[in-house]
Ligand code: FAD
């Protein structure tokens with residue numbers, strides 16, 4: 001007789017989505033084991049001095065998936081927020097991603113859509129086969145844009161040149177021939193009204209769900225009777241590094257509270273050419289909180305120590321992951337979900353979409 005039919009490792013969005021579905025749809029008992037001292041994984045936020053701060057960097061909700069939006073909207077109301085980012089370059093603050101206004105402000109031009117196309121035609125490089133993230137920018141916008149806005153940011157973020165990174169990394173950023181200065185153009189975007197942690201708490205209200213914090217699953221799993229394990233932690237750790245360690249790019253998040261009403265014009269300002277940090281977030285500008293005389297800002301310092309944030313998008317590690325993937329496919333009583341276990345650069349919405357599909361196809 002199992003104590004729990006399901007044990008889930010990791011209380012991030014993937015683990016909690018699966019816990020919610022199993023508890024509420026199947027009416028089965030679920031134990032969630034989380035090694036941190038809080039739920040919500042990387043979307044965790046908390047209040048300090050009345051300010052909502054995102055511990056693991058700026059998280060903005062956006063999706064094209066109605067199914068995901070309908071699902072999460074059961075657990076939160078949304079603040080209408082459209083994310084805008086400025087990039088600090090050549091002493092100016094220019095819109096990111098690249099659009100007509102970026103070129104006009106950066107080069108003192110007066111382009112419209114047609115003349116932006118001409119400008120790009122004059123500057124872009126002819127590249128037949130796009131093999132790297134560097135190629136993506138050179139082909140779309142040319143070398144000067146690459147050097148000013150992408151080269152150093154990417155090198156700092158990943159610890160290697162964009163020439164060594166899969167095209168998928170920089171392809172996350174669109175190039176636009178219009179005046180749309182939003183970071184995302186998804187139909188659903190916003191911020192959870194009371195924060196992501198509150199949204200996550202609302203997901204796991206069922207009495208069927210028990211959460212054990214501050215616990216590495218390997219210290220406890222042998223003491224629990226269960227039928228299925230759902231694993232959302234790093235995949236190399238699960239297999240005791242039998243094919244060696246997978247590389248995850250890490251970030252160190254450093255925040256401070258300032259005695260000022262406002263620090264910067266928008267929620268996120270990128271600093272492509274600063275030697276150490278990539279960007280500064282001012283949380284009030286994302287959460288639209290009305291707090292006077294104080295504001296919280298965060299700088300992000302990339303490295304190979306700190307919070308494991310990103311699977312490393314070079315061929316070497318994608319190949320190494322395939323060795324683990326072959327093992328994962330053989331498991332009958334373990335289901336793998338989420339960014340760390342699947343070793344995929346997923347946004348929140350895709351993590352939730354995947355978890356919903358896993359529930360429908362593999363669990364229900
Ligand atoms: P996680 O949130 O990492 O959860 C996994 C959990 O497993 C963690 O809590 C971890 O502590 C726990 N765990 C690991 N190992 C063990 C173990 N051995 N025992 C017990 N527990 C364990 N997405 C967006 O949509 N919009 C954004 O703006 C955005 N911004 C981002 C900014 C940054 C800096 C980063 C890093 C990511 C961003 N994302 C964004 C992506 C988003 O954070 C992820 O898609 C999502 O949080 C992944 O959820 P998850 O459950 O897969 O993983």
Ligand code: UDP
Pocket residue numbers: 087096149150151153154157169170172173270272
């Ligand atoms: N990037 C860049 N300059 C910028 C913003 C992004 O070179 O001002 C590159 C960088 O390599 C980054 C990638 O584009 O990793 C994707 O950016 P995105 O904002 O999607 O990354 P996230 O912070 O969401 O992981």
